[in-house]
Structure formats: C-alpha cells, structure tokens
Amino acid sequence: MAGHSQYKNIMYRKGRQDAAKSKLFGKLAREITVSAKLGLPDPNMNPRLRAAMLAARAENMPKDNIERAIKKAQGGDAESYDEIRYEGYGPGGVALIVEALTDNRNRTASEVRSYFSKNGGSLAETGAVAFLFSRVGVVQYGADKATADAVLEAAIEAGAEDVSSSASGHEVICAPENLNEVARALEAKFGEPRKNGLVWRPQNSVPVDDEAGEKLLKLIETLEDNDDVQNVYANFEISDALLAKLSA
Numbered sequence: 001m002a003g004h005s006q007y008k009n010i011m012y013r014k015g016r017q018d019a020a021k022s023k024l025f026g027k028l029a030r031e032i033t034v035s036a037k038l039g040l041p042d043p044n045m046n047p048r049l050r051a052a053m054l055a056a057r058a059e060n061m062p063k064d065n066i067e068r069a070i071k072k073a074q075g076g077d078a079e080s081y082d083e084i085r086y087e088g089y090g091p092g093g094v095a096l097i098v099e100a101l102t103d104n105r106n107r108t109a110s111e112v113r114s115y116f117s118k119n120g121g122s123l124a125e126t127g128a129v130a131f132l133f134s135r136v137g138v139v140q141y142g143a144d145k146a147t148a149d150a151v152l153e154a155a156i157e158a159g160a161e162d163v164s165s166s167a168s169g170h171e172v173i174c175a176p177e178n179l180n181e182v183a184r185a186l187e188a189k190f191g192e193p194r195k196n197g198l199v200w201r202p203q204n205s206v207p208v209d210d211e212a213g214e215k216l217l218k219l220i221e222t223l224e225d226n227d228d229v230q231n232v233y234a235n236f237e238i239s240d241a242l243l244a245k246l247s248a
Contacts, residue, residue: 021059023225023227024059025056025059025061025065026227027227027229027230028052028055028056028059028061028069029056029061029065029066029068029069030069030081030101030230031052031055031101031230032049032052032053032056032066032069032070032073033069033070033072033073034073034081034083034101035048035049035051035052035073036049036069036070036073036074037073041070041073041074047179047180047183049070050196051196051197051198053066054192054193054194054195054196054197055195055197058194058195079103080103081101081102081103082101082102082103082105083099083100083101084099084100084101084102084105084108084109085097085098085099085100085126085130086098086100086109086112086123086126087123087124087125087126087127087128087129087130088116088121088122088123088124088128088129089121089122089124089129090116090119090120090121090215090216090219090220090234090236091119091120091121091208091211091212091213091215091216091219092206092208092209092212092213092216092236093206094206094208094212094216094234094235094236095129095132095133095202095206095234095235096121096129096219096220096223096232096233096234097129097130097133097200097231097232097233097234098112098223098229098231098232098233099229099230099231099232100112100226100228100229100230101228101230102228107228108226108228111226111228112223112226112229115219115222115223115226116219118222119215119216119218119219119222120212120215120216120219121219130200132202132203132204132235133200133201133202133203133233133235134200134201134203135176135198135199135200135201136161136173136174136175136176136198136199136201137173137174137175137176137178137179137182137183137196137197137198138171138172138173138174138195138196138197138198138199138201139160139171139172139174139179139182139183139186139193139195139196140169140170140171140172140193140194140195140196141169141170141172141186141190141193141194142169142170142194143165143166143167143168143169143170145169145170145190145191146170146189146190148163148165148170150189151163151165151170151172151186151190152165154185154186154189154190155172155174155182155186157185158172158174158181158182158185158186159174159178159181159182159185160172160173160174160178160182161173161174161175169194172186173201176198179196179197179198183196199231199233200231200233201233202233202234202235203235204235205235205236205237206235206236206237207236207237208236208237208238209239210238210239210241210242210245213236213238213239213242214242214246216234216236216238217238217246220232220234
C-alpha cells in the first residue's frame with residue numbers, strides 16, 4: 001500500500017493530526033462497537049474486536065472511549081451499521097477500494113460517488129478492481145520488538161506467508177483464515193502487536209505523474225474525511241518531487 005502510506009505521511013507532516021484525531025476516534029469507536037455487537041464482547045474470544053482495540057490503542061485512544069464503545073454494543077441501543085465496499089478508479093487509472101460502515105446506504109453511496117466524480121475518478125461495480133488487490137492478514141511490530149531473523153523464524157513457525165522488515169518495523173503477512181492463529185503465536189513470543197487485521201494489499205503499483213498524483217491525493221483525503229469511510233486502499237506510486245512539494 002505504498003500510495004496509501006505516502007498519503008498518510010503527507011497528512012501528518014502538514015500538522016493535521018490534532019484536527020483528524022477526533023474524527024479518527026469516532027471511526028475507531030464505530031468499528032469497536034460493530035465488532036462487539038457481531039461477536040462476543042471479550043476480545044480474547046472475538047478476533048475482530050481484538051484487532052479493533054489494538055488499532056485504537058495504537059492511536060492512543062483513551063481506555064474510557066474503548067470501554068464505552070464496547071458497552072454501547074452490549075446495551076442494545078447501538079446503531080445498526082452495514083459494511084459496504086466500494087470500488088473505483090482515480091486519476092491516472094489508479095484502482096481504489098473504499099471500506100465503509102454506514103447506517104444509511106443511500107447517503108454513503110451518493111457521497112462516495114460524488115467524491116469520485118468531482119476528483120477525476122469514477123465509481124465502478126463491486127469486483128471491478130478487487131482482483132488487483134490481495135485480501136491478506138497483517139500483523140505489525142515495531143523494529144524494537146525483535147530482530148528481523150527472530151520475526152522471520154517465528155512467522156514461519158506460525159504459518160505466515162511473508163515477512164517484511166525495515167527500520168520502521170516488521171510486517172507479517174498471512175492468509176485471512178490464518179490471521180488469528182498467526183497473531184496469537186507471534187504475540188506469545190513478542191507481546192502485543194501494534195496492528196493486527198485484514199487489509200487489501202495491491203499486487204502492483206501504478207506510477208502516476210505529479211498532476212494526477214495531486215488529484216488522487218485530494219480524492220483519498222476527501223474519502224477519508226467522510227465519517228462513514230473506515231479505510232481507503234490504492235495501488236499507486238508518486239514521485240519524490242511531489243512528496244517534497246506537498247510536504248513543504
């Protein structure tokens with residue numbers, strides 16, 4: 001997800017963390033509530049809830065907020081949310097997958113379609129671009145948790161498919177159906193991961209010129225600013241020059 005990661009870095013460099021925090025906490029809380037409502041409220045018995053709580057803690061979401069989101073599901077008064085995946089093309093022919101949790105399908109579909117059309121993209125049918133991505137499980141650890149060799153050995157023993165280590169950390173990739181087993185095996189050795197969940201991983205990246213890159217980043221920013229949108233994945237690469245320009 002090179003493009004997605006680059007976009008996140010740009011957003012942070014521009015100093016938008018504080019403004020985005022409240023919105024991010026709202027999205028994390030929604031995922032926690034939905035996860036707790038769909039399964040047991042115990043994260044040890046509910047892998048999706050555990051992943052949602054890990055994501056919340058990684059963003060320093062207060063413990064009270066997390067507990068409140070779980071209790072909301074238990075109370076029976078939580079809104080009913082539908083999980084929807086949108087697919088489309090952005091500027092430069094870049095493929096995008098948008099995951100949303102919404103209590104109003106028509107509203108969200110209309111807004112997402114509008115974002116695509118106003119930013120040089122087009123919404124497509126479900127399945128139109130998913131084949132360009134792989135649905136995989138991801139478990140991430142900080143670089144300080146273990147050596148690359150130690151993580152690789154543990155990942156192989158746990159049944160993972162791939163490992164990527166760098167100065168920023170370790171990323172273990174596995175089949176979706178094996179995520180819970182792999183995550184638990186790694187946690188037994190290295191402690192709690194900083195991320196554990198299912199993602200859409202681009203099989204290849206599409207280079208885009210600077211003009212298309214700016215439009216594409218605006219589209220992703222607009223999508224992620226929507227309260228219903230949980231995740232945006234895209235298969236693109238932008239130039240170092242554009243990164244430098246947007247970071248200035």
